[in-house]
Each structure stands twice: as C-alpha cells, then as structure tokens.
Amino acid sequence: MSTIASTAPQQQPRHALRAPIDPTWANFVGLISAAALLFAFLFAPWYWGEVKYNGARLMSEVLVDRPYGQYTSAMIILIPLAALGTVLITLWGLNSPERGKLASFGTSLFGLIALFYFLDFYALQDNELIDQYVQTSSGFTIALVAAVVLLGQAVLLHPWINEGLFRLSETGSARLPAVPAWLIPYLFLAAPLALYVVWIIAPTIYTFYLSLTDWDGVSSPRYIGLKNYKDLFAHRSFTEALGNNVRWLAVFITVPTTLGLALALIFNTEMRGGKWYKVSFYSPLVLSGPVIALVWSWVYHPSKGLINPLLVDSGITSSPPGWLADRQIAIYCIIVAAAWRQVGYVMVLYLAGLKNIDPTLLDAGLVDGTNRWQLFRYIIFPLLAPVTTIIVIISIIDSLRAFDLVQIMTRGNQNTEVLANLMYMEAFNNYRMGYGGAIAVILFSISVVFVGLYLWRTLKDELEY
Amino acid sequence: MATVANLTRPGERAEQRRKLVFAAIKYGALTALTLLWLVPVFSSLITSFRTMDDISINGFWSIPSEVTLDKFQEAWKAARIRQYLLNSFIITIPSLAGMLFLASLTSYALARFRFRGNLFIYFMYVAGMMLPFQILLLPVFRLVNRLGLYDTYAALILIHTAFQLGFCTFVMRNFMRTVPGEILDAARVDGCGEFRIYWQIMLPLSLPSLAALATLEFTWVFNDFLWALILLQSDALRPVTAGLATLQGQYVTDWPLITAGALLATLPTVFVFVFLQRYFIQGLTLGSGK
Incomplete structure (x- = not known):
C-alpha cells in the first residue's frame, strides 16, 4: 500500500x-x-x-x-x-x-x-x-x-x-468524449455478464421449456404440455431416486457434520503433530469423484476387495455381504464413500468458525467453573450456530448434486438411483431429453428452497445495508 | 526441574501422571482413527504395486509375492492416462485464466461502484454457484451443438469459465470490499483511469484472494466429470476423470491397473494440495460465505 x-x-x-x-x-x-x-x-x-x-x-x-x-x-x-x-x-x-x-x-x-x-x-x-x-x-x-x-x-x-x-x-x-461515469461499471460487467447469461441464466430458464416437450436430442422439440411430469410420478424409478436422495440427505446432514465438528473441536486445541492429523482428514477433498468411486468400488469388491477377505479370513462370517451388489445396502455404501470426502470439508469450515470465537468468552466460562461439556453445549455450540446452518445447507445442496459416485459405482442399478443420475441416464442414454428436463426441473425446484435459504443467510447483511 | 518436581505435592504428581496417560490415549486413538481413515488410500497404493494374479490367489491381506511398477507404466501408456492428463491440463489452464480475469472485472464493478442493479447482479452470481448442474445440461448440450463446438476442448473451457464465474465473483467481490477506499481515491485524484486503477492497484491488492481461488478452482475444474461426459465424445479429448471411468469399463477385473491409473490421475491435484494447502483451505473458508 x-x-x-x-x-x-x-x-x-x-x-x-x-x-x-x-x-x-x-x-x-x-x-x-x-x-x-x-x-x-x-x-x-x-x-x-x-x-x-x-x-x-x-x-x-x-x-x-x-x-x-x-x-x-x-x-x-x-x-x-x-x-x-x-x-x-x-x-x-x-x-x-x-x-x-x-x-x-x-x-x-x-x-x-x-x-x-x-x-x-x-x-x-x-x-x-x-x-x-x-x-x-x-x-x-x-x-x-x-x-x-x-x-x-x-x-x-x-x-x-x-x-x-x-x-x-x-x-x-x-x-x-470522455466515458460518462455511470457507464463505467457496466463496461466492466459487459463481457463476463454476457458469457454468464448465455451459458448459465438462459439455459436455466430454457430447461423449463424443454421439460414441456418431447425432445429426443435430434429432431426439434415438440410441445406436449405436462405429460413428462405425469409420467414422472407414475414411474417407479423416479420415486426410488427421490427416496435415495432423501436417504443421502439424511445421512449427510447428520454423520459428516457431527464427525467434522468433533474433529474440529479436537484439532482446534494446540497439539503436537495436529497439522498432520488435520491433513489426513481433509486430504480426500482433493480427490475427484471418479477416483473416490474407483477406490471404494475396489474396497467393496465382494471377493477380491478389502473388506470381505478380511471378514472371511478372520472367521467373523463365512457369507459376508455383497456390498454394492446387495440391493438393500448398496446406496449406503455409496453414501459412506461420499461422506468420507465430506467430513474434511465440514471440519475445515468448523475450524474456521472456531477460530472466530472470542477466546475471552471461553476463559470466562472456565473461570465460572463450567466443565468441558457445558462449555461446548452452552457457549461454543450456540456461537457456531451460523456456521452450522451454512454447513447443513451446503450438505443438503451437495447431496442433491450427488452424481459421480452413483454413475461410476453402480450406474444407478442395485436400487441406488438418485435424481441427478436418473436425469443423466434418461436424457443422454435413452435420449428422452424432454423427460430428463422434467427431472432436472424437479431437482432444481427442491434445490431452490435451500439455495434461497443459503442466499438469505449469506446476503442478509447486504440487504440491511 | 528436579527441585520443582520435589516441591510439588504427591497429589499434583498423580495429576500429572493422569494427564500423561490421557494424552497417550488421545494420541493413540487419533492415530488409529487417522490410519483407518486413510486405509482406502494406502491400500490402493499397495494394490497398484502388485499383480492381479497375486491378489486373486493370495487375497489382498497377504505379503505381496512380487512388487512391480509395471502397472503404473501400463496405465501411463497403454491405458492412456498420459493423454487424459494432458487433456485435463489443456482444459483447466485456459478455464482458470478466463474465470479469474472475468470474475475480477465483475467483482471490481460490483464492489466499488454504486449503480442500478448492483445487488441484483451479485445475487444472480451467488445463486448460480449453487445450482445443480442438471438444470443446465440439456440447453448447454444444445447450444454447444448449435455452435459447432460439440466434442472440442473449447466447449468445456467455455462452460467451466462461465459456471465458475459465480463462485469466483462471490469470493473476490467480498475481498475487494475490504480494500480501503482511500487508496483508490488517491489514484483517482491523480487522474488515473478506472481501468488502470483496477489493473495496477486493485488486482495486485487482491492477489491473496486470487491465489486462494486459483488453487481451489484448479482442483474443481480438474476434477470435473459430468461436463466431460456430456460435451465430449472422442476418447482422444477426454480429461482424466472421464478417462478413468472408461478404464473401469475396459479393464474390469484388473484392479492393480485401475488403482495405479487412479493414483496417477490424482497426482496434479495432490501436488497442488501439498504445496498450496494454505490457499486451498483459505479458498474453502472464504467460499462458505461466513
């Protein structure tokens, strides 16, 4: 400066x-x-x-x-x-x-x-x-x-x-003539905004129209009204996908959040080698979806994987579960792999939140003779509430976006269909683009509620100002 | 030290011992949990050094009968990881440059000017960053086909640049608002044009946020799978994420090869993570919108 x-x-x-x-x-x-x-x-x-x-x-x-x-x-x-x-x-x-x-x-x-x-x-x-x-x-x-x-x-x-x-x-x-002052910000905005409108805003709106057509990707779209939506609710695959998204969501807002918070609380105190522990937990964050999917597919492999041979050899069970091949538990296997990555993210956000807590508040609590649990329950956790809200919303949005792992690990078979994957399969595998568009619109409508919440939380201050 | 220890009362010594035991338990438990956490990573690393025959006959939980680098070599050349990685870089680097430049222009306008629609445009960018990709797939697929960009790098570069504008603008706009206005006003008084203020004052001051964004966005764009699946057809153009998915179909039962390929595919992002970790974490926390 x-x-x-x-x-x-x-x-x-x-x-x-x-x-x-x-x-x-x-x-x-x-x-x-x-x-x-x-x-x-x-x-x-x-x-x-x-x-x-x-x-x-x-x-x-x-x-x-x-x-x-x-x-x-x-x-x-x-x-x-x-x-x-x-x-x-x-x-x-x-x-x-x-x-x-x-x-x-x-x-x-x-x-x-x-x-x-x-x-x-x-x-x-x-x-x-x-x-x-x-x-x-x-x-x-x-x-x-x-x-x-x-x-x-x-x-x-x-x-x-x-x-x-x-x-x-x-x-x-x-x-x-000099550029008039009022025009200057618009000049800065013009190029990026044009790109953004053409590639993001306009397509978002256009999907709504496509969902009302019978477009197959080749011929031009023909308007068919709400037929796609009626079909959607009649098909089993859609309700299955919706159910799995709810399961995903339920696990995502509880397990990684709790585990991430616990880890953040542990690592927030000064400790020897703390950095290495932290790095280990958030390193899965840099792995791409396909890498995580492949590694975990191998972990779950029924005969040559990581878990089953261990179960059999150690004599715990002679007929171990089929994991991804088992319709009952396959979806949870995928969710575990996804949560494995999510925990590190949650931990990072909580650690940042903990850093912002005024240490004098904690000292005051300690002087008053509260024990550790009370300190967490009545001081730390309430102070973290804004972070928790953001994390829950992000987890929900992430669980609605879930696609990579399902696509690679099971392609949506074994009762693991989720909305994002169903949309992709219908539109780009079965060439029912209009039908896919309807799924996308439903997915969008669910997300919009939470995106709205997120916007409201992050931009509240701006509005007041 | 010894005198101090002698002066302490026996109760305190017991207290110290209790603390030591507690610390030992804490470290032991944490180490165990960390190792368990990383089991998938380590075990794939071990697998990639073995052969499928060895694993099929003896199982994973056995001493490897031979250790070999062949699978890495095979994945690199025969399974085309080399080419997929190159494609990933050709797609990621221009996208990164494009999104950072365009987002910094937007952020400067949004953070530093009062004009009609300022907050609305900002909302639009922030809302866009949380959208599920699925809502964009069909129209973007159609647009790309119309423009004759289907199955080219250009299509991926454009969509990544456009989509990530939302997040980059969100982070950078908030960062630029923290720069004290006096610096800019001083430049304005000296007759400096707005573009020069942006270029020679604002951008250098925003370098920390640019670094954080660049690190984070590199991993995100590099790790994208969905767009590559939708907008590309030729195997020759696939980035490494989509390439890996193809490998799985091709070498169904050759787990050492697949894990070797997956590890090679992760090297660039791991490299970024190891050396630029501080920025990576900074970006994540900035982006959570606290």
Whole structure:
C-alpha cells in the first residue's frame, strides 16, 4: 500500500525532464496478440479438409503419438508455450513501467519461438503427408499473424514511433468524449455478464421449456404440455431416486457434520503433530469423484476387495455381504464413500468458525467453573450456530448434486438411483431429453428452497445495508 | 526441574501422571482413527504395486509375492492416462485464466461502484454457484451443438469459465470490499483511469484472494466429470476423470491397473494440495460465505 503512494508522485518530475519511452503500448499490443494466438490455437480450426482439428487437439495428438499427430510438426507445442509466456511477461511488464522494456524484448523472443513452428512447417521439414492432405485454415493464419506481431511489437519502443503514438493518443483522447461515469461499471460487467447469461441464466430458464416437450436430442422439440411430469410420478424409478436422495440427505446432514465438528473441536486445541492429523482428514477433498468411486468400488469388491477377505479370513462370517451388489445396502455404501470426502470439508469450515470465537468468552466460562461439556453445549455450540446452518445447507445442496459416485459405482442399478443420475441416464442414454428436463426441473425446484435459504443467510447483511 | 518436581505435592504428581496417560490415549486413538481413515488410500497404493494374479490367489491381506511398477507404466501408456492428463491440463489452464480475469472485472464493478442493479447482479452470481448442474445440461448440450463446438476442448473451457464465474465473483467481490477506499481515491485524484486503477492497484491488492481461488478452482475444474461426459465424445479429448471411468469399463477385473491409473490421475491435484494447502483451505473458508 505504501509503495503505491510513494511511487506515484515520483513519476511526474521524471516525465517533465525528458519524455521517456512508454513501453505500455508495446506490452499492450503483445498481450492482445498473445490472446489472439491462444484463442486461435484453442478455438479456431487449424486446418480444413481432411483434418479439421484445432491447434490444441493437434498438439495433444502429437504428444501422445496418435495418428493425426503426423499431420503437423511436433513444434506445434511452441505455440501455446509462446502465448502463455507472452501473457505472463506482458502482465508482469504492464504492472510496472520499469519492467516494460524488458517485457517487450521478452515478447519478441516468444514471437520468434512461435514463428519457429511456422518456419518449421514451411521450410525445414519435408513431410509428404502435410503437403498432400493439409490445407491451413483460419486458426493457422491468425496464429501466424499474431506471431509476427509478437516479434514486431518491439518496434513501438523506438523513440520516433513511441513519440508519434503519444501525440496520436493525446489528440485522440482530446477529440473523443470522455466515458460518462455511470457507464463505467457496466463496461466492466459487459463481457463476463454476457458469457454468464448465455451459458448459465438462459439455459436455466430454457430447461423449463424443454421439460414441456418431447425432445429426443435430434429432431426439434415438440410441445406436449405436462405429460413428462405425469409420467414422472407414475414411474417407479423416479420415486426410488427421490427416496435415495432423501436417504443421502439424511445421512449427510447428520454423520459428516457431527464427525467434522468433533474433529474440529479436537484439532482446534494446540497439539503436537495436529497439522498432520488435520491433513489426513481433509486430504480426500482433493480427490475427484471418479477416483473416490474407483477406490471404494475396489474396497467393496465382494471377493477380491478389502473388506470381505478380511471378514472371511478372520472367521467373523463365512457369507459376508455383497456390498454394492446387495440391493438393500448398496446406496449406503455409496453414501459412506461420499461422506468420507465430506467430513474434511465440514471440519475445515468448523475450524474456521472456531477460530472466530472470542477466546475471552471461553476463559470466562472456565473461570465460572463450567466443565468441558457445558462449555461446548452452552457457549461454543450456540456461537457456531451460523456456521452450522451454512454447513447443513451446503450438505443438503451437495447431496442433491450427488452424481459421480452413483454413475461410476453402480450406474444407478442395485436400487441406488438418485435424481441427478436418473436425469443423466434418461436424457443422454435413452435420449428422452424432454423427460430428463422434467427431472432436472424437479431437482432444481427442491434445490431452490435451500439455495434461497443459503442466499438469505449469506446476503442478509447486504440487504440491511 | 528436579527441585520443582520435589516441591510439588504427591497429589499434583498423580495429576500429572493422569494427564500423561490421557494424552497417550488421545494420541493413540487419533492415530488409529487417522490410519483407518486413510486405509482406502494406502491400500490402493499397495494394490497398484502388485499383480492381479497375486491378489486373486493370495487375497489382498497377504505379503505381496512380487512388487512391480509395471502397472503404473501400463496405465501411463497403454491405458492412456498420459493423454487424459494432458487433456485435463489443456482444459483447466485456459478455464482458470478466463474465470479469474472475468470474475475480477465483475467483482471490481460490483464492489466499488454504486449503480442500478448492483445487488441484483451479485445475487444472480451467488445463486448460480449453487445450482445443480442438471438444470443446465440439456440447453448447454444444445447450444454447444448449435455452435459447432460439440466434442472440442473449447466447449468445456467455455462452460467451466462461465459456471465458475459465480463462485469466483462471490469470493473476490467480498475481498475487494475490504480494500480501503482511500487508496483508490488517491489514484483517482491523480487522474488515473478506472481501468488502470483496477489493473495496477486493485488486482495486485487482491492477489491473496486470487491465489486462494486459483488453487481451489484448479482442483474443481480438474476434477470435473459430468461436463466431460456430456460435451465430449472422442476418447482422444477426454480429461482424466472421464478417462478413468472408461478404464473401469475396459479393464474390469484388473484392479492393480485401475488403482495405479487412479493414483496417477490424482497426482496434479495432490501436488497442488501439498504445496498450496494454505490457499486451498483459505479458498474453502472464504467460499462458505461466513
């Protein structure tokens, strides 16, 4: 904070003495072309004709020796490297004028690196496949132009051009009207909001319409009224899924919450090695759904897994349960795996909540001679109430979102169907998209209650303000 | 020390001994619980070093007859984990850059300006972060097909960027509100444009929240499974989560291979977690909206 305050006035006298080279122009041009390079690489078709892939896909084909990889030079990996490098170095340069010049030279270097791919493509290599089957397309062209600009932007540092640009911007800003103050926040919001509306808000609303149609994913949707919803309540799979979601929810708001709170209370006190215990409990948080699903499927495997051989060998039982193969308990097996991850999350949130409790309150309690249980029951737990509410709401929302584990562990068989998985299966396996839409709407309607609660809890203060 | 011990009354010494026993029990119980907690992780690690024949014949609870790295090698190349991981990175890194940049723009506007619709737009972002994905699947699937982006990285990058905007905006907007206004006003008085204030003052000051978000979002986007399932078709493009699910179908009974693949798939997120744990936890607590 103090550095900003002190550098700002220092710059002005320097300006007055001699017009220094302003590297902002060069850096800015570099940043824009790097963005264009990356955009072309990821989104635009690199070739057309036989191989209509974009640059990113071609690169992955090269790197893992897949057939289409031979249609490009392996040097294609230089393109994203140069683009990312330029983005980083120009951002670094733009944030402080002293580094600008260096950043500009660095950008040129990256431009050269990117151009090496094109040089390699046109001159160095002699690949008949490329000569015969490949015609370059828009992505390739944009990338080539962007790479040339990257190399060339250092020219803007030359005193003559730099001064010219400075004058041009002076006259330009004098002629253009200033942006009115009320417009400024909307300018900041425009791009992200457009993306958000197109990809999140509009689809949410559009699902409601699709749920009233018989869309199958191929032909255009036809309006059929509430038929999907009537079918829904008549089908057994839907009530089964709803029941399992309720089970999931019931376990989720009790077991991980209690266990997480207990662990948080233990680890909140200073203890030797406490950090390692904590890490062990929240490490499952970084595992992806599929990894957890696979690991636990193996744990539950009836004959070669982890639990059953132990049960049989130790003589506890000769006919151990089938776990995921048993219709009665399969859903609970999945919930246990899910709760395994959830406990760490709950613990983290409670630990943060405990840190915010004023220690003088606890000391006061201890002086008054309360025992540990009373301290927890009458002081700590009430103070944690806001955290508990948030955790319960998050647990409910998470249990309604449950999908990965069910999809991988049982695909919804063995009486383990849940709404999220049922929706996916109906829409994308059976191509009953309209019907799937109706399930999504039901799921959404249940969630909305709790999302509303969550919003109300977190944003209460904002509203009062 | 010795004199102190001699001065204490016998009752206190018994008290000390009681404390020591209590501590021993506490540590013993905690260690046992922790080990039990991590059994799935450790046992899959052990499994991945063994062969299926060994496990089939002797069972898991036996001394391994041989220890081998073959399964890791097989998972890396033959089972294509190498390629799936590469795809995951190609999808995750641009999404991360996109969402952080766009969310920081939004947050600056929402945190620092008073204008009509400010609170409404903020509500919209916060509500969006809690939506069940299922409500978006069909229209996004349709949109992606219309745009000709089905089965491309671009589709996944766009949906991840858009969806995570909600959470990033929520965290960053609240962080930016804590920055004292005097700094910004001082810059404004010096004739600094709004974009420069955002870029050269606000963003550097928001680095802690950016770091926390980047760590957390990396794991989330990297671990996404559903969108990859919906928006991709070619095996060549699959990120590692969807790739693992395919492995399960392909190598149904080869558990050492599957666990080896799962462990390799987790390496990037574990790496992030180990080295950036502080930010990860910070992000989680910031995001709970206390």
